[in-house]
Amino acid sequence: MNRGQSFLLLLIAAVAVLSLLIVFPFIEYVIAAVILAYVLFPFHEFLAERLEPLAEGHGPITGRAVEMASAVTLILGSLVAVILPLVYISFVFIEDLTAIATGESDIDVAAIEARVVELTGEEFDIEGWLVTTGDVLLDTLFGGLSGVLTSVLRASLGLVLALFLVYYALMDGPGFVAWLRSMIPLPADVTDDLFEKVDATTRGVVIGHISVALLQAIIAGLGLWAVGIPNVVFWTFVMAILALLPLIGAFLVWGPAAAYLVVIDEVTAGILLAAYGLAVVSMVDNYARPIVIDQQAHLNPGVILVGVFGGIYSIGYTGLFVGPIVIGVLAATLETFREDYDAI
Template sequence: MNVSKGFLLVLIAALLVLSAALVLPFMQYFLLAVLLAYVLAPLQHRLTDRTEPRIAAALLVLGATVAVIIPLVFVVRATAAEAMTLLDRLREGELTLDGFEAVIQRFTGVEIDLTAALRSALSEVGTEGVGSVVGIFGVLTHAAIGLGLTVFLLFYFLKDGDRFVDWLRRTTPLPEDVQDQLYEEIDGITGAVLAGHVLVAIIQGVLAGLGLFATAIPNAAFWTAVMIVLSLLPIVGSFLVWGPAVVYLVAIGQPIPAVLLFVYGTVVVGISDDYLRPVVVDRYAQLNPSVIIIGVLGGIYVIGFMGIFFGPIVIGALRATLDVFREQYGSPDGWR
């Protein structure tokens, strides 16, 4: 290796590190743009046959904003509003946990005043309201900038995506047939992981929503939509809604519907998450269910929310790369 080549490799490595550092603060929104671009790419190709790539990308970005980003913002805002309303009712004494406290005392023999403890905690939070408001404002500002970045990146990913892929193919030091096989494998895994997660989330959210309707939980339709989004999270998923709903039913003095909802959520909804997700993704992505769970949980810890999708994709891409390497260079003759 000569000095010029070594210098260029060092420079490339340094610039890659710096570029990653620049992307990290908005990694979630960058990956969201990548995900949406992957899903919308077939539509971009179809529209490009009838109009300019710039116009096609603009139409798709507008459609994605209306269909995905705006509903997501609405769900977050409405969920926060519902939570604040519930906390206000607890703080003002309109809603108590007497029923839940009675159940605890009946089974454990311990008398506990959860309502008073919760009100005390809420009052302590209120004394730190200025700091909380500043923190919330910072989070909302970051989210607004991130969503704007997502829309901006999505437009250019769609408009110039084919040019980027062509550049990547020319730059990657691999033969054309190897690149074709590698991209085909990764594309198949990515599509299967996305379809599997979305399908399971819809099924699990709807199943959990039926439980809310059956037990007459207020705003059941809205919370069903929230659970469909939350069901993208493995294990906890929809429990973040139907679990508090069980507590709510106990608090308002309806223990039998609370028990029925708890059993239904644990058995029916739980089975849909524990078994359906690995089975669906394993069938189409050809990845072991244990690998899917590790990819999802590890992806959440390392990447964040978007790790739900990209964690299994990264592990699947590793497997696909190893398969391609074995097929192309598995023999000693292929090492030359």
């Protein structure tokens, strides 16, 4: 390696580190944009093919314009179907959490405390516990009440950034993949094999997580509806988001709901909901998630679980996708090396 090559490698490393430092504050939004673009891209191709005949005969309308129309349509659809509901739920969550932390929630604390005394014979300061819990959650998630505004501003900037990234990923994704292929110093057949394995792993992890979360949320929502919990559609959507977290996701809704029913003297309904959650909803998570992801990504369920929790711990919520994908890419690379070079 001559002096010029050494200089270029050092320059690449330095610029890569600086780029990472610049992107890191919004890394979750960048990853979320990449994942959303990956999910939307097949629909983008399908929609662009359907729009192309409509553009024929209109001279100024080019293929690029058709792709732009398709990308914008899908982004607007995602905004309405996914992002706006997420923003609404986040707003309601922050509002309720702030009310709890300041002792101004609408929870009938007196009735709950009276019920606890009746059931256990012990007095329990529910209001104090709620305020303490609200303060801890606010400090952990947002850095306290003063950090809520900063978090909202950062989330708004991140959301705008993610939408633009999704647009450019849909428009120029194939070109980037082609450039990436050209940069990999491997024979074409080995590169194709590696990309196929990585694509299968990514598809399995992303689609597996989303499909299982939706299935679990719908099943849990039916249980909430059957026992008369109000706002079932809202709570089902919340569970669809929480169910992306394995093991504990949807339980954060149906568990407290079952306890609430017991507290308000609907003991039978509460017990039935708890039994339904343990016997049906939890089983969907424990069995369907590993089966669905393993069939697509060919990863052991234990490896998937480690990847999910490790990813969440390392980079946040989007890590539940990134962790298993990274481990899957490692497995795909080792498998490609074994198959194409017969060195293992």
